[in-house]
Amino acid sequence: MTVQFIDTPEALSALCQQLTGSPWLAVDTEFLREKTYYPQLCLIQIANEDIIACVDPIAISDLTPLLDILYNPDTTVVFHAARQDLELLYLIRGELPPSLFDTQLAATVLGYGDQIGYANLVKQCIDVDLDKAHSRTDWTKRPLDPAQIDYAADDVRYLRDIYHILKDQLTDKKRTHWLDDDFATLSSPETYQVDPKTIWRKIKGGGRLKGVQLATLQQLASWREDRAIKSNRPRRWIIKDEVMVDLAKLSPESIDKLSLIRGLEKGNIERHGKILIEQITLAKASPKESWPVVKKLSSLTNQQDAVIDALMSLLRKYCDQQSIAPTAVANRKDIENMVRGETDIPLLHGWRNEIVGHYLAKFLKGQLTITADQQQIHIHTQG
CATH class of the missing domain: 3.30.420.10 (Ribonuclease H-like superfamily/Ribonuclease H)
Structure with missing residues (x-):
C-alpha cells in the first residue's frame, strides 16, 4: 500500500x-x-x-x-x-x-x-x-x-x-x-498536568531532605519549572537536579556563597543568582505548617517479610493461571504497601483486584491459606 x-x-x-x-x-x-x-x-x-x-x-x-x-x-x-x-x-x-x-x-x-x-x-x-x-x-x-x-x-x-x-x-x-x-x-x-508545587518529588535525592530543606527544594523546583516552561528549555538546562538538592541542603544566603555549590556554574550564578537567593529566603520565611513532608515508612518485621513472601508466591500463582506477567499486576513494593495497610494501590483496583488483589486480601484476613509440595503451591479457601 x-x-x-x-x-x-x-x-x-x-x-x-x-x-x-x-x-x-x-x-x-x-x-x-x-x-x-x-x-x-x-x-x-x-x-x-x-x-x-x-x-x-x-x-x-x-x-x-x-x-x-x-x-x-x-x-x-x-x-x-x-x-x-x-x-x-x-x-x-x-x-x-x-x-x-x-x-x-x-x-x-x-x-x-x-x-x-x-x-x-x-x-x-x-x-x-x-x-x-x-x-x-x-x-x-x-x-x-x-x-x-x-x-x-x-x-x-x-x-x-x-x-x-x-x-x-x-x-x-x-x-x-x-x-x-x-x-x-x-x-x-x-x-498530563504538572503541579509546580509537587514537581520536587521527581528530583532524585529530594526525598532524603526534611523540614526547611525540603521546603527550600519545593520552592526552587517550582521556580525552575516556571522558568523551564517560559523558556521552553529542559529543566536540567536551567539547573541540574543534584545542584538543586545541594542548594536546598546548604541554603546559601548570598550570591557570593553560591559559588560554593558544587556544579553550579558561573553562568548560572550570573543569570539566576539573585532569584535563587530570593527563593531560598522565601522558603525559610514560610510557615512550618506549609512545609512538605516525606512519609517515612516503618521498617518491616521479619514476620511481615514472611507474609510478603507468601503473598508474592500467591501473586505468581494467580498470574500464571491467567498467563499474565506478575510485574504487570504488582511488584514487591505494592505488596509491602498492602501489608502496611494501604488500600489506594493499583493492585486493589480494577482488573488487578479482580484476578489477584482480592485473593491476597482474603489471605491477609485468614480466609485463604496455602500449602506446598515439591511441585507447586496449593490454595485453600476457608469456610
Missing part, C-alpha cells in the same frame, strides 16, 4: 475527507524533546483499513482538520504506548480524544508481557520483523527520504492488524472491561 506524504494544507484537506467516518484510526507520532521543555511534534502517522499517511506538522501549521477527526467520539484512536502521543495532543488541543485504545495495555492483560515494545508485539502477533535502520532518525530534518517515510509508516501499518487481533482476543477471553480503568487514566487531563 502506497504511503501518502502530506505536507500542504490542500493535501491535508483531501486526506481528512478520506479519513472522515472511519470507526477507528491507527495513530503514532514522531517528536523531539532533547532540547526543549515541550516535545516538538515532527510527524504524525495515521492509517485506517484503506489508507496510510504521514502528515508533516512542520510544513503544515494548522492541523485542525485532522484533529477534528481524531477528537470525534465515534472514532476510536488506536495507539501503542499512548501516553507520550496523548501528551502531545493534549498540549496542542487542550483536551484528549474521547475514544482511545492502547495496544500495549491490551497486550499486557492478554499475556504478551508487561510494557511490551511495538516491534516485539508485531513479531508475536503477525510474525513480521520490523526494520530498525532508521531508529535514530532526526525527525526535524527535511526533506525526509522515502525510506524514512516508509519506516515511520510501519508504526501504523501493522498497528491496524494488531488492533483487530487484540480486540478479538479481549472479547474471546472476556477481558475488554479490564482495560476500563487504565484507559480512563490515559483519558484524564490530570495525567
Whole structure:
C-alpha cells in the first residue's frame, strides 16, 4: 500500500475527507524533546483499513482538520504506548480524544508481557520483523527520504492488524472491561498536568531532605519549572537536579556563597543568582505548617517479610493461571504497601483486584491459606 506524504494544507484537506467516518484510526507520532521543555511534534502517522499517511506538522501549521477527526467520539484512536502521543495532543488541543485504545495495555492483560515494545508485539502477533535502520532518525530534518517515510509508516501499518487481533482476543477471553480503568487514566487531563508545587518529588535525592530543606527544594523546583516552561528549555538546562538538592541542603544566603555549590556554574550564578537567593529566603520565611513532608515508612518485621513472601508466591500463582506477567499486576513494593495497610494501590483496583488483589486480601484476613509440595503451591479457601 502506497504511503501518502502530506505536507500542504490542500493535501491535508483531501486526506481528512478520506479519513472522515472511519470507526477507528491507527495513530503514532514522531517528536523531539532533547532540547526543549515541550516535545516538538515532527510527524504524525495515521492509517485506517484503506489508507496510510504521514502528515508533516512542520510544513503544515494548522492541523485542525485532522484533529477534528481524531477528537470525534465515534472514532476510536488506536495507539501503542499512548501516553507520550496523548501528551502531545493534549498540549496542542487542550483536551484528549474521547475514544482511545492502547495496544500495549491490551497486550499486557492478554499475556504478551508487561510494557511490551511495538516491534516485539508485531513479531508475536503477525510474525513480521520490523526494520530498525532508521531508529535514530532526526525527525526535524527535511526533506525526509522515502525510506524514512516508509519506516515511520510501519508504526501504523501493522498497528491496524494488531488492533483487530487484540480486540478479538479481549472479547474471546472476556477481558475488554479490564482495560476500563487504565484507559480512563490515559483519558484524564490530570495525567498530563504538572503541579509546580509537587514537581520536587521527581528530583532524585529530594526525598532524603526534611523540614526547611525540603521546603527550600519545593520552592526552587517550582521556580525552575516556571522558568523551564517560559523558556521552553529542559529543566536540567536551567539547573541540574543534584545542584538543586545541594542548594536546598546548604541554603546559601548570598550570591557570593553560591559559588560554593558544587556544579553550579558561573553562568548560572550570573543569570539566576539573585532569584535563587530570593527563593531560598522565601522558603525559610514560610510557615512550618506549609512545609512538605516525606512519609517515612516503618521498617518491616521479619514476620511481615514472611507474609510478603507468601503473598508474592500467591501473586505468581494467580498470574500464571491467567498467563499474565506478575510485574504487570504488582511488584514487591505494592505488596509491602498492602501489608502496611494501604488500600489506594493499583493492585486493589480494577482488573488487578479482580484476578489477584482480592485473593491476597482474603489471605491477609485468614480466609485463604496455602500449602506446598515439591511441585507447586496449593490454595485453600476457608469456610
